[in-house]
Amino acid sequence: MQVQWFPGHMAKALRLVKEQLKTVDIVIEVCDARAVMSSRNNELSSILNNKKRIVVFNKSSLADDIITAEWEKYFNASGELFVFTDAVTKKGIKALFNILIHKCAADKRYNRAVKAMVLGLPNVGKSMLINCLSMSSGAKTGNRPGVTRGNQWIRLNSELHLLDTPGVLMPKIESEEDAFNLVAIGCVKDTIFDKYAACIEIIQFLKFKYPHLLKSRYKLENIDKSDDEILADIALKRGFIVKGGEIDLNRCTDIIYDEFKNGVIGKISLQSPHII
Ligand SMILES: Nc1nc2c(ncn2[C@@H]2O[C@H](COP(=O)(O)OP(=O)(O)O)[C@@H](O)[C@H]2O)c(=O)[nH]1
Ligand SMILES: [Mg+2]
Numbered sequence: 626m627q628v629q630w631f632p633g634h635m636a637k638a639l640r641l642v643k644e645q646l647k648t649v650d651i652v653i654e655v656c657d658a659r660a661v662m663s664s665r666n667n668e669l670s671s672i673l674n675n676k677k678r679i680v681v682f683n684k685s686s687l688a689d690d691i692i693t694a695e696w697e698k699y700f701n702a703s704g705e706l707f708v709f710t711d712a713v714t715k716k717g718i719k720a721l722f723n724i725l726i727h728k729c730a731a732d733k734r735y736n737r738a739v740k741a742m743v744l745g746l747p748n749v750g751k752s753m754l755i756n757c758l759s760m761s762s763g764a765k766t767g768n769r770p771g772v773t774r775g776n777q778w779i780r781l782n783s784e785l786h787l788l789d790t791p792g793v794l795m796p797k798i799e800s801e802e803d804a805f806n807l808v809a810i811g812c813v814k815d816t817i818f819d820k821y822a823a824c825i826e827i828i829q830f831l832k833f834k835y836p837h838l839l840k841s842r843y844k845l846e847n848i849d850k851s852d853d854e855i856l857a858d859i860a861l862k863r864g865f866i867v868k869g870g871e872i873d874l875n876r877c878t879d880i881i882y883d884e885f886k887n888g889v890i891g892k893i894s895l896q897s898p899h900i901i
Contacts, residue, residue, distance in 0.1 A: 639672065639794070641792070646672065646676065649741055650740050654681065655744065655750060656749060657683060658687070659809075663802065663810075666745075667799075679725070683753075685711045687711075688892060688894045692897045693894065712750045725758075746796055751793075758781060759779045759781075759789075776790050805826050805830075806896065809895060811886040820882055831890070831893075835890075838891035842889070843859045
């Protein structure tokens with residue numbers, strides 16, 4: 626899986642985040658529960674210094690519950706502050722709010738409200754989480770006319786304030802596995818990778834790890850064939866045929882990619898703690 630790579634963009638994003646970091650005491654690092662390792666940014670630790678950090682694995686309602694339970698065991702043993710959330714179903718939001726208020730705001734080093742910010746890769750749910758947190762706190766930050774958004778503080782309580790604009794990290798692709806995982810969960814713009822290649826890898830992955838989901842989603846009886854043949858079967862089942870009987874490959878790969886990324890195929894995890 627090839628992803629076109631722009632080191633300049635990443636350096637710029639990191640520089641912006643470094644600036645924002647100066648104004649906060651706590652970082653809420655948002656990752657994707659389906660790709661626990663790949664959706665973290667290894668460079669973050671080097672710029673955090675000794676700021677407190679809580680890792681939030683969002684979109685957990687799209688992840689495989691058995692694997693999520695394994696990750697919870699893993700992180701409980703590591704001692705890191707973490708929580709699995711879902712900004713759509715609101716799972717874990719109360720827990721996140723409580724950790725922030727009790728474990729983070731309780732730090733009396735500062736003679737003022739503790740300031741927190743959300744950061745993470747594109748599309749992991751940072752904006753939705755900020756909305757969830759501001760609603761949990763009862764803060765009125767909705768779409769009121771006249772309220773300018775951007776670099777304002779949301780009072781989660783009298784001791785803890787949250788920056789209303791998230792910091793955006795760029796994916797750091799260190800391996801083929803990272804590239805595929807980040808593409809598959811939607812953290813990479815779809816203009817910088819090949820949809821067909823991504824789709825073939827998605828089919829391969831499903832065939833190996835979640836064959837029952839591949840079969841049931843696309844009503845396939847036999848998946849004991851090549852990835853290309855499976856792709857053609859899916860196109861036929863869905864009626865993605867252009868004039869002359871050829872399959873409409875673009876339409877088919879777009880749909881499979883979107884369905885995977887949005888969790889329509891089923892609850893799926895790309896990485897489990899066994900293989901670390
Ligand atoms: N199923 C699910 N979808 C989510 C969740 N959080 C965000 N999304 C979806 O993911 C997309 C990106 O969310 P957004 O908050 O804009 O991400 P951001 O780019 O990190 O700010 C949107 O389509 C959301 O509806 C979640 O916890 N579960
Ligand atoms: Mg956003």
